[in-house]
Amino acid sequence: MNSSSINSSKSERNYSEADIAKKFLFFNVLKDGRVHVFTSIFEKSPPSDHPVSTPGVETKDVNISPDISARIFLPTSAVKKSTGNKLPLLFYIHGGGFCMQSAFSVEYSLFVSLVVAEAKVIAVSVEYSLFPKRCIPACYDDCWDALQWVASHCKGLGPEPLINDHADLGRIFVGGDSAGGNISHNILAKAGVVQLLGDVKVEGMILIHPFFCEGEPMWMYMCPTNQGPRDHRLSPSVEDLARIGCDRVLVVVAGMDSKTLYDAGINYVDDLIKSGWKGTVAETMENKGKEHCFHLYDSLDPEAAAI
Structure with missing residues (x-):
């Protein structure tokens, strides 16, 4: 195939x-x-000054390449201020089993805009290639290329003015949920080997209910070039964990997730620490009594706000 x-x-x-x-x-x-x-x-939310129902956040859609696009989220307060203070940048990768969902969907537009409003960050939410239009590893390649595109703004001369003007690329956080958590891990493992463009720093990684499952048949079908049940992209290897290219890691697990995904999230932090990773902080947070990616469908839940 x-x-x-x-x-x-x-x-x-x-x-x-x-x-x-x-x-x-x-x-x-x-x-x-x-x-x-x-x-x-999925129902898609158009870019607007107030995406979905979150006031105080502006959005803009950009094309990065023929296969990659993104939605940029910016607190309105940052636009109005003229102090020159720049904001941390959240590079967000949506979930959806590598074959569903969108950075432009109502669910993800609302979730990311709420994070931006609460945390006062600029966010770049990536629209990457999905199966079956393109097989895995296209999703990994697209997200890596999108992160390099963000890094290309490091001297304030990149193609997107919002990033040039408002993003502190010495404070990048990479995160995602489910499949997006899996992709986040894989691109930051690559960042530990292949240098990002310019003088940028990925400070932290946030994995929300990440998808790691040794030998998962669906993923292996979607990736016809898979390396077998223990493919390092599906089951993190010690070598990849050791070179994760950031200083801080937070893994969020859902208490009512499948035992496989719950255990994989818990074990990730333990394995990361044992791997020889050079970072300083690795933590786990549990959403007790919650199901996989509940935050997308109940954004007012206090547990969702805690993420």
Whole structure:
């Protein structure tokens, strides 16, 4: 199987059980080569001065390359101030099982805008390639390229004025939930080997209910070039953990998540510390009694605010 042999089908189920060749958690593979992703269509929120219902946050959509785009979030107060003080930058990677959701969806626009309003940061939320349009590792490559694009603004001469004017690229935080947490780990493992452009610093990484699951069949199908059940992108290796390119790490686990994902999140911090990682702070936070990525669907929950 390769990316050219995979075709996307409509979101509606327009086939019978007899047409299915393989069944996975988020999609069916049909005998004719089509892939039906169960929830591939989401309501998208257009960029505006007040995305969804969060006042005090401005948004702008940008194209980074033909395959990559992003939504930039900025507190309105930062635009009005003329003090020259710049804000930390949150580089956010959405979840969705590597095949669903969007940086532009209502859920993610609301969540990231709430974080920006509360934390007083500028955020870049990445729209990366999803399966089946492109197979894994396209998602990793796209997010790495997007992070390099952010870094290209380090001297204030990048292509996006909002980043040039308002972002302190000595205080970058990379984070994501579920699949986005997995991708965050992988691009910061790469950042420990391949230098980011210019004089930038990734200060911290936030993994929210990250997706790590040794030998997970769906991920391995989406990545036809996988290296087997212990592929380091799916099951973090000691070598990758040791070179995570930031000083602080926070892993958030959901108390009612699957045992596999819960344990993987807990073990991540322990394994990171044992790996020889050169950072200074690695912590775990538990959302007790909460399900996987609950924060996207109940943004007013106090546990969601704590994230």
